[in-house]
Amino acid sequence: MTLLAAAEVSIERGERRLLQAVNLSVESGQVWQVLGANGVGKSSLLRALAGLARFGVEGSISRFEPLLYLAHAPAIKRALSPLENLRCHPACDITSTPAQIEAALAALQLGGFENQPVGSLSAGQQRRVALARLLLTDARLWLLDEPFTALDGSGCDWLEDCIRRHISAGGAVIFTSHQPSRFSELQQDLDLAHYAVC
Amino acid sequence: MLSADRPSLSLPTAFGRQFRRHGKALMASLADVANPLLFFFMVVTLFPLGLGPDPMQLASMAPGILWVVALLASLMVSARMFASDFEDGSLEQMALAPHPLSVLALGEVAAHWLATGCLLALVSPLFAMMLGLPSQGLGVLMVSLLLGSLCLTLIGAVGSALTVSIRRGGLLLSLLIIPLNVPVLIFGTAAVTEAVMGRDPSTWLALMGALAAGMLALAPLAVGAALRISLDS
Numbered sequence: 102m103t104l105l106a107a108a109e110v111s112i113e114r115g116e117r118r119l120l121q122a123v124n125l126s127v128e129s130g131q132v133w134q135v136l137g138a139n140g141v142g143k144s145s146l147l148r149a150l151a152g153l154a155r156f157g158v159e160g161s162i163s164r165f166e167p168l169l170y171l172a173h174a175p176a177i178k179r180a181l182s183p184l185e186n187l188r189c190h191p192a193c194d195i196t197s198t199p200a201q202i203e204a205a206l207a208a209l210q211l212g213g214f215e216n217q218p219v220g221s222l223s224a225g226q227q228r229r230v231a232l233a234r235l236l237l238t239d240a241r242l243w244l245l246d247e248p249f250t251a252l253d254g255s256g257c258d259w260l261e262d263c264i265r266r267h268i269s270a271g272g273a274v275i276f277t278s279h280q281p282s283r284f285s286e287l288q289q290d291l292d293l294a295h296y297a298v299c
Numbered sequence: 300m301l302s303a304d305r306p307s308l309s310l311p312t313a314f315g316r317q318f319r320r321h322g323k324a325l326m327a328s329l330a331d332v333a334n335p336l337l338f339f340f341m342v343v344t345l346f347p348l349g350l351g352p353d354p355m356q357l358a359s360m361a362p363g364i365l366w367v368v369a370l371l372a373s374l375m376v377s378a379r380m381f382a383s384d385f386e387d388g389s390l391e392q393m394a395l396a397p398h399p400l401s402v403l404a405l406g407e408v409a410a411h412w413l414a415t416g417c418l419l420a421l422v423s424p425l426f427a428m429m430l431g432l433p434s435q436g437l438g439v440l441m442v443s444l445l446l447g448s449l450c451l452t453l454i455g456a457v458g459s460a461l462t463v464s465i466r467r468g469g470l471l472l473s474l475l476i477i478p479l480n481v482p483v484l485i486f487g488t489a490a491v492t493e494a495v496m497g498r499d500p501s502t503w504l505a506l507m508g509a510l511a512a513g514m515l516a517l518a519p520l521a522v523g524a525a526l527r528i529s530l531d532s
Contacts, residue, residue, distance in 0.1 A: 148391075151395060152395070153391055153394060153395070153530055153531070154530075154531055155531055156531040156532065166397075167307075167395075167397055168395070170391070170392075170395055172388045172391055173388070174386070174387050174388025174391070175387065175388060176387060176388040176389045176391065176392040177387065178320065178323075178324045178383075178387065178389070180323065180324045180327030180328060181320065181323055181324060181327070185319075185320070185323060186320075188316070189316040189317065189319050189320035189323075190316075190392065191317065191320070191384070191389040191390070191392040191393040191396065191403070192392040192393070192395055192396050193307075193308050193313040193316065193317075193393075193396040193397065193398055193403065194307065194308075194396065194397065196307065196308055218327070
């Protein structure tokens with residue numbers, strides 16, 4: 102099943118054309134890593150694929166909705182607790198009960214921090230709060246922008262495991278990362294160097 | 300994770316959750332809530348010092364002073380209405396939600412109004428007494444500020460949504476929304492003046508009510524569209 106199809110997509114940012122003629126077809130069960138140097142347009146591509154950017158984006162993109170898009174900015178309010186942040190998440194896609202959210206937080210080793218303001222947690226823990234959404238969403242297509250940032254070793258292992266479970270359940274993941282490949286046998290690479298406009 | 304086809308949140312629930320999220324964030328930063336009140340208090344304290352302590356003169360100017368200060372306080376807070384959501388990525392997520400962005404944004408605006416405009420209207424009789432506003436004007440002042448601050452917050456929301464992606468958009472925001480605020484100011488001052496004179500202010504209050512109802516219906520659509528444009532640039 103095709104969860105995302107992009108044909109001849111080109112992206113402009115400001116006056117500059119970043120990428121052109123990107124073709125991508127993501128089937129369920131696939132995990133794609135978007136590669137490329139800083140500034141080549143990885144985040145812009147992900148925003149365009151998520152449907153957030155229309156201005157300056159040409160070509161056709163069809164996507165299976167609802168999708169989950171996790172940006173650099175974590176969409177987490179520092180004044181709210183992890184529990185409240187997830188329960189009242191701005192994407193409005195979390196229908197879980199508080200008990201389910203607590204279980205998800207516990208799986209990310211945030212048990213005991215559910216009711217503390219997120220602002221009092223470390224950067225890595227805040228990242229984990231944002232990632233706890235992965236356990237609570239129904240979305241089949243995940244677009245993750247630098248999901249491994251700020252995570253420690255066990256956090257990275259957890260995320261890798263989470264992505265593997267998601268794709269084996271029929272989901273698909275597109276993520277950007279500068280880390281070496283973690284899903285060697287499963288993973289497909291989208292190297293933006295081929296599409297960059299010099 | 301995938302198998303269960305859970306129903307998505309109903310629209311009122313989604314609205315309520317955005318309201319709670321924003322309301323709790325506002326409550327946590329007391330400074331944001333106290334700022335307009337403090338501003339109001341300080342300006343009202345300064346006027347008698349500048350104009351002289353003649354009670355008759357102060358009382359005759361009080362409706363205008365109170366309304367202008369309320370307008371400025373609203374302008375001050377509405378500039379930042381969507382700023383933190385834009386910076387922390389919440390707006391992007393709201394735009395991806397399966398619900399209309401205008402309804403989710405209205406949840407935020409409602410929380411914002413309760414914590415700023417509504418609160419200011421409720422304590423305004425206290426400030427009015429400091430300026431010696433005759434007592435028959437106090438109730439009308441409060442009602443007119445309740446309706447008026449709702450209008451001002453909704454206008455401010457449109458302006459804030461349009462300028463949220465612009466660095467130092469404050470000046471542009473003021474230029475955009477002050478002209479739109481003028482009718483609200485005129486109706487509000489007129490209502491309070493009429494009441495002070497002992498005449499019936501209901502015409503002016505009805506006009507403000509109509510303005511507020513119209514804006515409540517239309518402004519969210521503009522806010523939703525403006526937020527999408529801001530996210531796209």
